[in-house]
Amino acid sequence: MSKIRIYSLAKDLGVDNHKLLEILDSLGVSYKSVSSTLDEDTVETIKEILAGEAEAGTASAAAPDATDVQAPAQPAPATAAPAPSAASTPSAAPAQSAAPATATLTQNAAPAAPHPAPSAAPAVATQEVASLPTTVEIPHRAPVVTIMGHVDHGKTSLLDYIRKTKVAAKEAGGITQHVGAFEAKTSKGRIVFIDTPGHEAFTTIRARGANVADIAIIVVAADDSIMPQTREAVAHAQAAKVPLIVAVNKIDLPQADVERVKTDLTTLNLVPEEYGGDTVVVPVSAKTGEGVEDLLEYISLTAELEDLRADPKGEFSGVVIESRVDKQAGVLATVMVQQGTVHVGDFLVVGENYGKIKAMTDSNGERIKSAGPSTPVQVLGFSDAPSSGDTVKSAKNEHAAREVVAGRVDQRRDAEDARVRRKLSLDDIMGPLGEVREVNLVLRADTQGSVEAIQGILAKKQSDDVKLNVMLAGIGAPTEGDVLLASTAEATILCFSVTPSGSVKKVADQKAVELKSFRIIYELIDEVDRLIKGNLEPVFEERYLGRAEVRMVIRHPKNGNIAGSYITDGSFKRNAKAKVTRGRTVVYEGTVVGLKRFKDDVREVQQGYECGINLDWNDVQEGDIIEASEMVEVQQA
Template sequence: MSKVRIYTLAKDLGVENAKMLEILDGLGVSYKSVSSTIEEDTVELIKDILAAEAEGGAPAQADADTTPAAAPTEAPAQTTVQTAPQATEAAAQTGAAPVADQTEAPVSTEKEIPHRAPVVTIMGHVDHGKTSLLDYIRKTKVAAKEAGGITQHVGAFEAKTSKGKIVFIDTPGHEAFTTIRARGANVADIAIIVIAADDSLMPQTREAIAHAQAAKVPMIVAINKVDLPQADPERVKTDLTQLNLVPEEYGGDLVVVPVSAKTGEGVEDLLEYISLTAEIEDLRADPKGEFSGVVIEGKVDKQAGVLATVMVQEGTLHVSDFLVVGENYGKIKAMTDSNGARIKEAGPSTPVQILGFSEVPSSGEKVISAKNEHAAREVVAGRADVRRDEEDARDRRKGQRSLEDLLGPLGTVRTVNLILRADTQGSVEAIQGILARKEKDDVKINVMLAGIGAPTEGDVLLASTAEATILCFSVTASGGVKKVADTKGVDIKSFRIIYELIDEVDRLIKGNLEPVFEERYLGRAEVRMVIRHPKSGNIAGSYVTDGSLKRNAKAKVTRGKQVVYEGTIVGLKRFKDDVREVQTGYECGINVDWNDVMEGDIIEASEMVEVEQN
């Protein structure tokens, strides 16, 4: 029996994807996304439902002064739904003019935030065809202008496609530019992972996937170069399953599209999937709201001066606006769009190049607007004060990390993020196998990236953003990478013996487990006299009959069979000396910070001890 994709059926029948999913929910049909397929008999049921709705009458939109009176509905934002014959009959009964037959859907009177164009980042291994794919989409030859055909900087481009405007961020795939690529993923709504059909997964491919997962953006895999004779798309799909990424045709939810940047095969399908994913994500931004954006790239031009490429995320940017980035500010003197044309304003999901900053802003920094120069200076001064306060506080607690800093907030299930580097693929697989057996019910081990060779700066950046630990087996980090790790506060730990590495993982797991404590009995003492003290209150002159008593231990005072007090031993004395502990058979003075202690009372001491967890 033939099958059809949900979004294709919606398009053929002229209904919205959301409407199609609503019908499927009503029928109890399971699906993963609008790109899932459904059976032919389900298609017939959907057609019958839509036909029945059409016969029952389409929603009519009428002017407020000509709409016949009707009972109030649950949705006040919509006009009363009537068919044209019903409206005409009602008008005849009330003496009003007949309402014209209208088939447009009712329009909500509530102000809604409009949709915005999706921002898409292209990531993957070097030479897998990322820039060539963009070239085909926007019909320009960017690669020809760059050294060796490898993208050397982050560029943002608007593409007018058959599915509307899509903003593409072209991020470098070479390992040397991992830092820039990570910033590209952070500002994007959708990540396209380009994988060559004749090459499959490569080290930078795995890094790109890890960065996209860390940024928590939807992923679409584009298998490029399917036009080559040696292309093997099925091998790529199989390799993806090893990373727990299961394509839709294998029963998973990962969208995989075979494409050719050379012939254009599958490119329209890719754009369709981008449009569908954006629709599902329901991307919206208020062009009239407060401006916010992100710096994509900053550079110094010999003629123009400091130029910054900014992605507008909220609000609208105008020439002459004052912008604040970090502890710097500037006034927009000129703006150009992705085609190099001068523009006066830019709305959400628009990349613009701005002239007006005195210093080059760093990629990935947030941008906000200010009403005037005075307000911009105040924001900058406030940020400088906050930074200095944070630096002072950091200096004061340098080398001292709290339990919260080390473990994070206590919760039901916590995750230990790891980046694994080893000398051989066999070592990587062996260690991963051992780690998989180390997981506990309340602690999950997440190996974000596992590869062969020494850790890179890209690994450090990923570990920094994901709060991960880098574990190395039989490989060591270079001095430059260690320096970056120290700056970012990332732990890189190298091991030559596999059992030592596993012990370190055990320590990390234990550190992420909620500690379990139990009350452990210490000893007891009998109160033989009560000493009145003008400052400390009543002191219980006691004789230790069993075990020992410790200062700061928990204390329980019993009188007969009744517990009359529970608290803490705040003071312990032997004659005039303060002591920390008193053993069996010795006399002592006990201060439990309670003045009603009496002769004959029994003071029992205990302490909370952490239980070793297996």
């Protein structure tokens, strides 16, 4: 028997992928993902375990217990009854007997129908179904997928093929220009594809704090392999921290070289599973359809492992994918429903605007009255076109919507005022102490040789405390997409021998992104050193300043007792640390809050001079010895 992939075995045995992974964990079998392969011995062991569990379950069902005696007779075994009927046990049955029914209903609930259909069950059964745990009300939702990659590598062709084969013919026409998303129906359930944004639009949405896509598909042409926009797409997907699947397209071409693509992916830190990594790589042809079913299978498997859930009865929230102004209809906004359910007539709040839904259209172009999680809808009712990535919330009525908008306006103004007054703390600048810092960089240079040379130097600059993460390295001047990526990932853009355009500089200023250009390599390296130093925990040491002898104590009505002293060694500085010794005992440690020469306040007094030393302590006595020191940052190599 040849090796078999985990997900294929799960499908053959009729068990859940999570169940199979749990068995593998218990056996101590290592795997990368559900697409990892298992040998014949492991497969046989798994089959024996499942067979043993099945026998134990049969024996348990056959043995009567106290619960079976007390419960009324049923026309069929509980395990064979539909989930809703399992909850229809009369209320006289013990509470324990309801637990298995709850579990069965939770696991077997279909995503497309989270609420059981009404039946002829008595009123008691209706109450019991309503009292089930909230897991029943939060079913698995369809994954939302975005496709990115280099121009002409077949992103649109792949979407077109999926749309034509997985969506009814009457639904295909005009979907892209109207809704910007479509739903594909597969053997594993629904998959929602966003076909509007490229990777820059994808990051624009992410920059606004929204995460629309659950999975990113990176399309790479088998005859071209990795290209500049491929690198950008990967960087944007990694910045968004979403699962990533690589689709190697155009395998039908005679010059296609899938192995070359897999090898080149390793340069982007994407190691294919066949090479011992965890990146799923699927060869496909958007022209012939070869491998497309495998791609959809992997999407479903990834979604299953991500355990994507949503509550259709919860508070509504969604994200704007795109918006446009139609000359006849007005403002049309495509919204992806993420939680809850939205209805025609609801009041929605977007940013500092609100509107009432006059009409909704689904991805088929048909009018609908409501939409649940993972459903893209086109909404008519906003007065102003919202921006991509704007979060959408619902309000009970127009008055509540206006209150929400007014509150957001006040919050924005307060935040703007606070931003002007606010001084950054050490944690704000460097993050919590004691953890490895990560410096994100976007690198642009004039030639590939320059890029590789700089990357080589940066690799040597990393340490145990600071990691340099080059999110994107490319040839040519930085683009607005680079700025969006840097804004999302809080990265610095470094340019060598290339000059950013005025429009790119303007966008960088607007988004507070550091964009720096260098003509000399050493200046760029100095900037990297500065970034590293700014992300290291500072190391301080106490450095001795001087010593003074207290010769008299001066009583001051406002400043307390002042030590009239003579500097016998070194010097004293205002705000220095102070230690007072009386005999051999240290009686005080604090701060020099003030220094005086005669009646004048001074910053420093040198050896051989008399002065008045004001401590934040009033028990100083004649004969005390005061030592001054300061904390100095140690320069790190």
